[in-house]
Amino acid sequence: MNSAKALFTVPALPAVAITALLVTxxxxxxxxxxxxxxxxxxxxxxxxxGAVESSVNPNAYPNLAxxxxxxxxxxxxxxxxxxxxxxxxxxxxETGAFPVTAQGPGYWGNSGHSALFAPGFGRFxxxxxxxxxxxxxxxxIEFTVARYQG
Numbered sequence: 001m002n003s004a005k006a007l008f009t010v011p012a013l014p015a016v017a018i019t020a021l022l023v024t025x026x027x028x029x030x031x032x033x034x035x036x037x038x039x040x041x042x043x044x045x046x047x048x049x050g051a052v053e054s055s056v057n058p059n060a061y062p063n064l065a066x067x068x069x070x071x072x073x074x075x076x077x078x079x080x081x082x083x084x085x086x087x088x089x090x091x092x093x094e095t096g097a098f099p100v101t102a103q104g105p106g107y108w109g110n111s112g113h114s115a116l117f118a119p120g121f122g123r124f125x126x127x128x129x130x131x132x133x134x135x136x137x138x139x140x141i142e143f144t145v146a147r148y149q150g
Contacts, residue, residue: 034055035055035056035057035058035141035143036053036054036055036141037053037054037055037128037138037139037141038136038138038139039051039052039053040052040054040128040130040134040135040136040138041134041135042081042130042132042133042134042135043132043133043134044073044075044079044080044081044102044104044132045079045080045081045082045131045132046075046077046078046079046080046104047075047076047077047079048073048074048075048076048077048079048081048104048105049073049074049075050071050072050073050074050081050102050104051071051072052069052070052071052081052083052102052130052134053069053070053071054067054068054069054070054083054085054128054138055067055068056068056085056126056141056143058124058143058144058145058146060115060116061116062148062150063118063121063145063147063148064116064117064118064145065116065117065118065119065143065145066115066116066117067085067098067100067110067115067117068109068110068111068115069083069100069102069109069110069115070107070108070109070110071083071102071104071107071108071109072104072106072107072108073102073103073104073105073106073108074104074105075104075105076105077105078103078104078105079103079104079105080101080102080103080104081101081102081104081130081131081132082099082100082101082102082130082131082132083099083100083101083102083128083129083130083131084097084098084099084100084128084129084131085097085098085099085117085126085127085128086126086127086128086129087119087124087125087126088124088125088126089119089120089122089123089124090122090123090124090125091122091123092120092122094119094120096117096119098117100114119145120145121145121146121147122144122145123142123143123144124142124143124144124145125140125141125142126140126141126142126143127139127140127141
């Protein structure tokens with residue numbers, strides 16, 4: 001037999017986790033030049049919350065860049081968290097997006113071939129968007145992809 005206390009405790013777990021994440025969240029950062037976005041704390045799509053670390057490496061592979069994402073999602077069932085890198089070439093005006101979807105609960109990360117994308121060559125600005133409520137706003141980063149000179 002389920003008690004009333006148990007019925008209210010399970011839904012309250014994500015709320016407690018959200019509160020803990022928000023209390024420990026760092027303030028939003030300005031544009032960075034090291035390719036890293038600030039840690040983002042977000043609600044997942046499903047009963048979870050998580051912390052997201054992301055960065056752009058413009059020299060990941062000849063003529064390609066890499067958008068790496070790692071997240072730890074905490075919850076009571078399966079959940080996802082869509083994360084998208086949106087970039088704009090400052091020299092040409094060309095734009096693009098690179099979406100990934102973190103899976104939870106637990107640790108999730110992309111690396112290797114799954115992180116590579118081809119934005120072209122030149123100077124770029126990039127932003128990250130998270131498909132759920134999140135804090136802080138990640139701001140923008142700048143990076144340059146140069147032609148491979150092997």
